[in-house]
Amino acid sequence: MLTISTGNNAVAAAVREAGTGVVAAYPITPQTEIVEQIANFVTKGSMKASYIPVESEHSAMAACIGASITGIRTFTATSSHGLLYMNEMVNWAAAARLPIVMANVNRALGPGWNVWAEHTDSLQARDTGWLQVYVATVQEAYDATLMAFRIAEDRRVYLPVMVNLDGFTLSHITQQLEDVKIGDFIPPLVLDHKIDPAHPGGYGCMTSSVDYVRIRSDIERSMRDSVEVIRETEAEFAKRFGRSYSWTDDYRCEDAEVLILSMGTLGKEAEVAIDILRSEGVKAGSMRVRWIRPFPNLDLGDRELVVIDRNYSFGFGGILAGSIRAKTGKTCYNVIAGLGGQEVTYHDIASFVRNRKIGTEEWFGVKI
Amino acid sequence: MRERLAISRPVEGACGETGTWRVFKPVVDREKCNSCGMCAMYCPDGVIDSEYEIDLIFCKGCGICANECPKKAIAMVREGEES
Incomplete structure (x- = not known):
């Protein structure tokens, strides 16, 4: 319904x-x-x-x-x-x-x-x-x-x-x-190691x-x-x-030369930014990462990467960007944006792509 | 079945012969004992049987039985000093 x-x-x-x-x-x-x-x-x-x-x-x-x-x-x-x-x-x-x-x-x-x-x-x-x-x-x-x-x-x-x-x-x-x-999409739970009062034991x-x-x-x-x-x-x-999901939610990625990678609602906002960038002639696409554990095998090709992290690991960097670097060996432009509910509009996201400096990290709205 | 979790089942002597840990040994005075069963009820290692015999292979010598005995029928004697 x-x-x-x-x-x-x-x-x-x-x-x-x-x-x-x-x-x-x-x-x-x-x-x-x-x-x-x-x-x-x-x-x-x-x-x-x-x-x-x-x-x-x-x-x-x-x-x-x-x-x-x-x-x-x-x-x-x-x-x-x-x-x-x-x-x-x-x-x-x-x-x-x-x-x-x-x-x-x-x-x-x-x-x-x-x-x-x-x-x-x-x-x-x-x-x-x-x-x-x-x-x-x-x-x-x-x-x-x-x-x-x-x-x-x-x-x-x-x-x-x-x-x-x-x-x-x-x-x-x-x-x-x-x-x-x-219906029967979720089968009844059978937990092999469940507690059995007939066979008491110490767990863990x-x-x-x-x-x-x-x-x-x-x-x-x-x-x-x-x-x-x-x-x-x-x-x-x-x-x-009738609804399909995968490791990432891809939007106009097929012929993209630059990709926005992000998580959560900013990834939906990024889709609007992609349309703006496409209208300017920038071949951009959005890849919203859904699963973090297990971390997916991302097929990023030789495209430039703009990674938006709505998180931070102090003394290290954005966690999504760090994970992508570690798993794919690829460098990126890492934007730290949306912390503490900071407003990030699709215009902002489009500007991240226009102003990208691959290999650097930037905090949206502040200089550090 | 694949082992997912450390689960231990109750078996006798899973930790080895814990009686070797003992410093003081419980010695029952049969004259004073009235078979009330308090010692067996309180024994944390379950080594006192229905005849109130103490299994010294597993008794760690904690002394709880001697402490609980209402008749003071159990003495804790240092190992090697029993007369």
Whole structure:
């Protein structure tokens, strides 16, 4: 059915449609609407789930870990400081191989206190073993959340998935949403290592380095196998529901001589910038990177690269630009833009391309 | 099944013969013991059986049994000093 929705409500609707059994969450701006809506569904009976209000994000993820290990579909949502507060348990969830799905509504970190969009929060969790996807529309937030459950719960993966959507510029904006009847798109969860009261055991107990290395390496094995699982899941989703997704969202890239690479809603803004540049005779294209973990194999050819980072790793640089350099060996023009919700218009993005100085980094709006 | 996570199952002696860690050994005075079972209930290693015999291969000598015994029937004696 075609309707309209905010990004947050789209995530909540997807969590209900996926047949989630346990939700444990703590409210934080700009994620609050997701958990409020899920609490409404549970209270009014349209969602048959246990909703566990907890005293902190650390407890939220701990409750999700306890629920998930019993083999039930589990979800939570957070933002920014909430994600950082739960970080210990975020690491635990992945290494305990639990297919938890979490929505993180990207928000800047304080101080100064700031509730607007930035990706530094979730990118600080990029080495935890969670798969991470970044979305740019209300529809994509819905679709990616549904697919996240199927990907996480696949036996070849058994890793948690984080769906990231920009605070306010996606979480609170209203766009059209075509919802789906999920049917058997997400098979019933079968967790091989779930708790079995008939065979008690200690989970994640003291482990020798020999076993630790072996078990840790299995996370990377699954991360590599997840590439195929994501491909299959997105292909099956397109077949059933008619919407296609891939590692990147490409716009006019075929004959492009310069590419804008970005994440989240700025990647949609970049598409308008591409049209402006094309009208000026600049052969530009936009490649919005969706998956950060596993990091995609990007086919960049010999095109010039303008990488917009809505995040920063102090003492290093933009994280997307750094990842692209590391994975492809290609240099780029790295623009740090949109931190703390800084307004970046499509005219600004077009000017990044016009004024590009390959091999340099620039902070939009300030000189450092 | 592929091993995803360190899971330990309860088995006797998973950590080896922990009785070798012991400094003080519990010695039961059968005259005082009234078989109340408090020692076995409190033993963190589960090494006291239904006859209140203590398995010294695994007893670490923590002394909780002696502390809990309402009849003071268990003495903790330094290893090698038992008479």
